[in-house]
Amino acid sequence: GQNIDQPTEMTATEGAIVQINCTYQTSGFNGLFWYQQHAGEAPTFLSYNVLDGLEEKGRFSSFLSRSKGYSYLLLKELQMKDSASYLCAVKDQAGTALIFGKGTTLSVSS
């Protein structure tokens, strides 16, 4: 079956670094996405990995290991505005639809 796991909640302090892990088991693989979703708002795209390795984009980086079915999102120099849910999603090879994990709610405190 299709399964994407990520922690339910995480907490961190301003200025710190946090790593949000995601493991997946899907019938196919055509890329892994990370989205950010603030409360009451729509998800917004953060990153995309289809090959193994690290993709860096400013304070955010995303890593993928296809052989391990594993990804992480790394957030550096945390700010209060980073408090949000972070959604891991896999693009199934069978089509264009994304399979989403349940999301990780990150709370950043001062």
Add this chain to the structure above:
Amino acid sequence: DVKVTQSSRYLVKRTGEKVFLECVQDMDHENMFWYRQDPGLGLRLIYFSYDVKMKEKGDIPEGYSVSREKKERFSLILESASTNQTSMYLCASLRGGRSGEQFFGPGTRLTVL
């Protein structure tokens, strides 16, 4: 900027009513999606469409239908609304190319009484 719009941000309906949720995108995307999002369950795919008049069932299509008569518009229909369809409904549109990034609309919070 890509824009995905949904007809309502908040909607309250009664059990048994027929409900239409409309989604419009302005980027000429072929693929459009309807998800529902519930606490503890995450985003779940209801239906998607990869072209005009084409549709595919997602993970939870029961109780829903869809319509795609024009490329820019994708409608979700609840034939007879029930209380367990109270949820946040999100429409998304897919850009092709390397990233295949989905763009989401603002969502419709539907309450069925």
